Amino acid sequence: MSAAAPFLTLTRPPVPLAAASFVSSFDRLAVTPLLVLIAGELQVPLATAVAVASGYYLAYGVSQPFWGLLSDRFGRVRVMRLALLGAGLAGLASAAMPVLPALIVSRVAAGACFGAVIPTSLTYVGDTVAVSVRQHALSHLMGLMALGTALATGFGGLLGDAAGWRAVFTVTAVCALVCAPALRVLPEPPRAEIGGLGRHVGTVLRSRWARLVFALAFVEGAVLLGTLTFLATVLQQQGVSSALAGLAAAGYGVGVYLFSQVVKRLAGGWPVWRLILTGGTQMGAGYAILAVEANVVTVALTALLLGGGWSFMHSSLQTWATSVVPQARGTTVAFFASCLFMGSAVSSWAAGPLAGSGSYTLLFGLAAAVTVPLTAVAAAGRRRYGSRAPEEGAPRPE
Numbered sequence: 001m002s003a004a005a006p007f008l009t010l011t012r013p014p015v016p017l018a019a020a021s022f023v024s025s026f027d028r029l030a031v032t033p034l035l036v037l038i039a040g041e042l043q044v045p046l047a048t049a050v051a052v053a054s055g056y057y058l059a060y061g062v063s064q065p066f067w068g069l070l071s072d073r074f075g076r077v078r079v080m081r082l083a084l085l086g087a088g089l090a091g092l093a094s095a096a097m098p099v100l101p102a103l104i105v106s107r108v109a110a111g112a113c114f115g116a117v118i119p120t121s122l123t124y125v126g127d128t129v130a131v132s133v134r135q136h137a138l139s140h141l142m143g144l145m146a147l148g149t150a151l152a153t154g155f156g157g158l159l160g161d162a163a164g165w166r167a168v169f170t171v172t173a174v175c176a177l178v179c180a181p182a183l184r185v186l187p188e189p190p191r192a193e194i195g196g197l198g199r200h201v202g203t204v205l206r207s208r209w210a211r212l213v214f215a216l217a218f219v220e221g222a223v224l225l226g227t228l229t230f231l232a233t234v235l236q237q238q239g240v241s242s243a244l245a246g247l248a249a250a251g252y253g254v255g256v257y258l259f260s261q262v263v264k265r266l267a268g269g270w271p272v273w274r275l276i277l278t279g280g281t282q283m284g285a286g287y288a289i290l291a292v293e294a295n296v297v298t299v300a301l302t303a304l305l306l307g308g309g310w311s312f313m314h315s316s317l318q319t320w321a322t323s324v325v326p327q328a329r330g331t332t333v334a335f336f337a338s339c340l341f342m343g344s345a346v347s348s349w350a351a352g353p354l355a356g357s358g359s360y361t362l363l364f365g366l367a368a369a370v371t372v373p374l375t376a377v378a379a380a381g382r383r384r385y386g387s388r389a390p391e392e393g394a395p396r397p398e
Contacts, residue, residue, distance in 0.1 A: 068334020157246020255307020
């Protein structure tokens with residue numbers, strides 16, 4: 001693919017791509033401080049209202065392979081523009097829904113559409129940034145996404161208290177509709193030809209390293225993103241306002257942004273398995289703190305540590321995912337993201353009854369416990385895989 005050479009000159013994501021990723025990240029976590037508000041207005045139990053989040057995450061995850069196959073077949077930019085248009089329309093519908101079942105359906109639609117943006121953005125970076133600086137570029141994109149995450153929980157709680165949860169969904173919908181035409185300026189990178197959707201999937205699933213990364217992504221999604229949903233609710237059920245609970249949970253976005261800057265400096269100097277080990281330790285410590293005591297200070301501290309875990313561990317896993325099957329990168333990254341968000345959907349759904357009954361010590365304690373084997377397997381697997389880029393030859397030990 002000599003035609004790809006001109007594209008392998010970027011060192012950071014283009015602005016329109018970063019903006020679309022920002023909006024997708026914002027929408028994904030904006031619901032965190034809104035669940036209690038939704039349950040109150042629609043007069044349903046919190047454990048039932050959690051379906052608004054878990055349904056979104058499930059659709060976000062299940063749709064990933066579909067979007068990945070389409071992006072490999074028809075192009076990254078075209079797929080993102082179509083998905084953002086659908087996400088904007090679904091978001092406007094969400095803001096108008098009068099009952100919980102209709103709201104869940106509209107949020108499922110929004111999640112399925114927004115599900116295309118982040119993995120396709122990552123794939124676009126994989127297509128246009130050389131392997132030697134790819135983790136640096138992905139960390140830069142992650143930092144921008146972290147701003148969306150931080151504003152989602154902080155601004156979402158403030159706007160939800162001031163104007164209601166419907167206003168939050170309206171804001172993200174309008175932003176998605178603005179981003180869709182803005183992506184037209186991006187050039188479409190060339191893609192490797194494998195010859196058929198079935199062959200794309202088969203090529204990916206035959207890779208044992210890809211299967212390992214997918215399994216790790218599922219568990220990481222369950223531990224990190226699924227449990228993260230309840231950082232604000234544990235405070236709200238103690239009587240803390242949605243605004244303050246959202247601001248405390250916004251420490252996650254702040255942590256992702258700050259620690260992503262650290263990862264950018266360490267990438268290339270530290271072996272990847274050590275980055276994974278550092279991130280997993282931060283995640284486990286954060287949940288252990290909350291299992292002992294949950295208040296505004298400990299939630300903010302845990303959110304910050306989880307942001308560090310995402311920056312160190314997740315950036316390493318997703319960089320790994322962009323390299324294991326380079327000839328079907330879009331499909332591989334889509335399966336990776338699918339596993340991540342299906343894990344978060346299963347986790348948030350399973351933890352709903354625990355949150356509804358106030359059993360947060362058990363909830364966060366289980367998350368801390370699962371982090372241990374996740375970190376050990378991920379670090380050991382990445383060390384065995386080696387530090388080379390798969391496009392360049394056989395693995396070598398780090």
